[in-house]
Amino acid sequence: MRFAKLYSIPLTAALVAQAFPQVLAAEPKIPPGAGMSASTFVENQGLYISDGIRSKPDKGVPLYKQFISLNLSTAWESDAPAWTDLIYRETKDEYDGQGTMTITKDGDALIFFDDRIIHNYDIKSKQWIQEYSMNWTSHLFSGGIVTDLDTGLIYGMEGLMGRAKNHEVNPDDPWKFTEFNPVDKSFTSVEKRGPPAALDLISMVYSSVAKRIFGYEPNQLHDNKEALWSYNITSKDWTPVNATGDIPPLRSYPCFVSAYGGKKLILAGGLGIKPIAILNDVYSLDVSTLTWTKLANMPLTVVGHSCAVSGDSFVAMGGLTDWVVANDEGPAILNLTSNTWGKRYTPTPPGQTPSSADRTHLTLSKAVFVALAVSSLITL
Numbered sequence: 001m002r003f004a005k006l007y008s009i010p011l012t013a014a015l016v017a018q019a020f021p022q023v024l025a026a027e028p029k030i031p032p033g034a035g036m037s038a039s040t041f042v043e044n045q046g047l048y049i050s051d052g053i054r055s056k057p058d059k060g061v062p063l064y065k066q067f068i069s070l071n072l073s074t075a076w077e078s079d080a081p082a083w084t085d086l087i088y089r090e091t092k093d094e095y096d097g098q099g100t101m102t103i104t105k106d107g108d109a110l111i112f113f114d115d116r117i118i119h120n121y122d123i124k125s126k127q128w129i130q131e132y133s134m135n136w137t138s139h140l141f142s143g144g145i146v147t148d149l150d151t152g153l154i155y156g157m158e159g160l161m162g163r164a165k166n167h168e169v170n171p172d173d174p175w176k177f178t179e180f181n182p183v184d185k186s187f188t189s190v191e192k193r194g195p196p197a198a199l200d201l202i203s204m205v206y207s208s209v210a211k212r213i214f215g216y217e218p219n220q221l222h223d224n225k226e227a228l229w230s231y232n233i234t235s236k237d238w239t240p241v242n243a244t245g246d247i248p249p250l251r252s253y254p255c256f257v258s259a260y261g262g263k264k265l266i267l268a269g270g271l272g273i274k275p276i277a278i279l280n281d282v283y284s285l286d287v288s289t290l291t292w293t294k295l296a297n298m299p300l301t302v303v304g305h306s307c308a309v310s311g312d313s314f315v316a317m318g319g320l321t322d323w324v325v326a327n328d329e330g331p332a333i334l335n336l337t338s339n340t341w342g343k344r345y346t347p348t349p350p351g352q353t354p355s356s357a358d359r360t361h362l363t364l365s366k367a368v369f370v371a372l373a374v375s376s377l378i379t380l
């Protein structure tokens, strides 16, 4: 009845704005959280998040279409983070496309691999600047992606969709690891067998300090004890890392990001395997000693979240809190120096380096849940 009365008033924009401020507000204070998004970040600049899902990963689950940035160059509080809705570009249907994202070595553009289509997003002008298609086989980058921040080469792990014959997963099926040069668009794919086969997603990070790629993949079908792998860019080989210390329990779809220019790698949350449970634990790997140290737990258990490291701050947002429900809480911030979680983000002041600053980045694939739905590796 109250509504009827309201509607009888001539509704000028100003009146509507008075009556329904929340309707006309350009954007919610906190962006709706999504899980399994593609994301990447540039320290002291921004965390970029594309697409994702807001409910249980399954066949037919709609893609949550979004492309947003979280501003890492300015201070904010978790309940009102500085974020921006960016121009969304259509991707292929989630069951055909692969939609995974990484960054150029100078941190000036984002590169989206949408199966054979590559989109480039210019960070400064906030515009899509280029789109081209590649003549390569499907899903070469859907199992994981990473940029070598020294050479600018992009490395991609072939996803399960490219390999699974009739949706049957054979852990010893061959898989491809691809090196792509975004400048001249040349690429080479090397075929491998055995772990780390990206039967789930392999989360890859580049360490400028170690000059190599690290990959985290629990690889359940091989029943690995080791989930941490290292890729030697020269010999083009993956080897198990055999790290020591507080070894994280095996998990799928954690955040795995690099801090301090690759001196430390941070692993957070994800879907624990034994027992199956969504996790909130956080670990830091010292790359020089290959020792894990357990850090303070995240405020929420979360899987498929998006993360960034900027200076001394580890930032986690979105994801699915219990595999079914999207995490709509604002970003949570871990101060890596004091090992305490808080709600305030403070950028590193210009000219001041934290322990050692560098660009680092993370990527997850939005198509992860496709592999999951297809392979039924995990049933919750």
Ligand SMILES: *[C@@H]1O[C@H](CO)[C@@H](O)[C@H](O)[C@H]1NC(C)=O
Residues within 6 Å of the ligand: 045, 046, 069, 071, 072, 073, 074, 082, 084
């Ligand atoms: C972040 O916020 C600062 C200060 O308001 C602004 O100058 C900058 O352009 C913003 N960056 C992005 C990527 O939105």
Ligand SMILES: *[C@@H]1O[C@H](CO)[C@@H](O)[C@H](O)[C@H]1NC(C)=O
Residues within 6 Å of the ligand: 135
């Ligand atoms: C694409 O690759 C296939 C096989 O490698 C080749 O036969 C074909 O000519 C290529 N097409 C183009 C347009 O380059």
Ligand SMILES: *[C@@H]1O[C@H](CO)[C@@H](O)[C@H](O)[C@H]1NC(C)=O
Residues within 6 Å of the ligand: 232, 233, 234, 235
């Ligand atoms: C990587 O491989 C090259 C060539 O085989 C070798 O010389 C180098 O020592 C390897 N690096 C590491 C860190 O294992």
Ligand SMILES: *[C@@H]1O[C@H](CO)[C@@H](O)[C@H](O)[C@H]1NC(C)=O
Residues within 6 Å of the ligand: 239, 240, 241, 242
């Ligand atoms: C890690 O352990 C495996 C199996 O025990 C071994 O073959 C490999 O050489 C070890 N790698 C390193 C880098 O120590």
Ligand SMILES: *[C@@H]1O[C@H](CO)[C@@H](O)[C@H](O)[C@H]1NC(C)=O
Residues within 6 Å of the ligand: 311, 312, 313, 335, 336, 337, 338, 346, 347
């Ligand atoms: C992290 O904590 C330390 C020690 O309490 C403090 O000095 C520093 O300012 C904090 N850093 C950030 C980015 O909040």
